Amino acid sequence: MADHPLIAGYIATLGDRLPAEAVDELADGLNETFQHHLRRGLTRSDAAAAAIAEFGRPDLVIAAFTRHSAGRRTAVRLLATAPVFAALWGTTLITAHAWTWPIPPGAAVAFGVTLLTVATALVVVAASNNPERTRLAGPASLVVILLDLAMLTAVAAAAPALTWPMALAVPASLARIALTARNLPRAIAP
Amino acid sequence: MKADAQVLKGHLDVLLLATLTAGPRHGYAIKEALRDGSNGRFDLPTGTVYPALHRLDRAGLITGSWSVVDGRRRRTYQLTAAGRRKLAGERAGWHEFARAVTALLEPDPWPTTR
Numbered sequence: 001m002a003d004h005p006l007i008a009g010y011i012a013t014l015g016d017r018l019p020a021e022a023v024d025e026l027a028d029g030l031n032e033t034f035q036h037h038l039r040r041g042l043t044r045s046d047a048a049a050a051a052i053a054e055f056g057r058p059d060l061v062i063a064a065f066t067r068h069s070a071g072r073r074t075a076v077r078l079l080a081t082a083p084v085f086a087a088l089w090g091t092t093l094i095t096a097h098a099w100t101w102p103i104p105p106g107a108a109v110a111f112g113v114t115l116l117t118v119a120t121a122l123v124v125v126a127a128s129n130n131p132e133r134t135r136l137a138g139p140a141s142l143v144v145i146l147l148d149l150a151m152l153t154a155v156a157a158a159a160p161a162l163t164w165p166m167a168l169a170v171p172a173s174l175a176r177i178a179l180t181a182r183n184l185p186r187a188i189a190p
Numbered sequence: 191m192k193a194d195a196q197v198l199k200g201h202l203d204v205l206l207l208a209t210l211t212a213g214p215r216h217g218y219a220i221k222e223a224l225r226d227g228s229n230g231r232f233d234l235p236t237g238t239v240y241p242a243l244h245r246l247d248r249a250g251l252i253t254g255s256w257s258v259v260d261g262r263r264r265r266t267y268q269l270t271a272a273g274r275r276k277l278a279g280e281r282a283g284w285h286e287f288a289r290a291v292t293a294l295l296e297p298d299p300w301p302t303t304r
Contacts, residue, residue, distance in 0.1 A: 022240075024265075025243070026237060029265075032217065055235060056238055060235060061235075061237035061238060061241070064237070064238040064240075064241040064242075068241040068242055
């Protein structure tokens with residue numbers, strides 16, 4: 001429970017944007033800061049104002065929570081490794097003449113559109129200071145897993161022979177599936 | 191100080207872990223330990239320390255627990271075994287890095303004249 005209306009207002013602002021668990025921790029810290037200033041001899045109003053000033057603007061705190069969130073870190077990691085996967089799979093598809101594989105054009109287009117959509121979602125999460133948007137990282141991670149599985153299935157079903165780039169791309173995708181799946185509960189959690 | 195905030199960015203986790211070596215602390219005490227232990231250089235807005243603590247808690251490096259003190263709920267943080275291992279590893283790495291940087295930055299002694 002907040003000890004002063006100013007503090008209650010500040011916590012309410014955080015509560016609109018952050019998960020309840022995080023708000024509880026911040027409320028505890030803000031109240032403790034308030035008590036610290038009361039012990040220094042400030043009036044209740046001055047102590048509340050000093051506590052809020054010391055805590056930092058709500059948008060700063062919300063941005064810090066977003067920056068440290070598992071969702072945003074997941075998005076940054078997936079984007080940072082994306083060029084490697086693009087190079088591996090790009091080389092694989094070119095050297096294996098993927099355009100000759102018996103894959104329905106509609107499926108290829110759907111794969112491409114999904115890939116672009118998930119890449120956009122990850123960029124939005126990585127660049128955002130909005131905790132609501134970081135929640136996109138969970139579904140985006142799931143889609144990355146499905147795209148990797150689709151790629152592996154296509155290779156297993158349609159590639160005529162194993163190539164060197166394929167021998168690198170397949171284990172890389174398997175590793176990404178395993179790591180992304182392991183991280184999924186954290187990325188999905190609020 | 192802005193430059194210090196940038197320098198701190200990459201080291202905040204290990205510095206927060208270090209403030210807990212003496213035992214469990216409340217978030218505000220951690221913030222004060224960070225400021226006092228750095229002679230005032232690392233004086234972060236209190237509200238930005240909690241997100242980092244929250245993440246360290248989720249990563250299993252510290253653990254937070256609620257208790258009731260004087261009728262108020264308070265959250266206290268302490269190092270886990272994984273946190274102690276992480277801190278020990280980071281300390282060793284930092285000492286090695288600092289020795290190398292010092293060796294490069296310190297001016298060579300003047301050559302002796304015969």
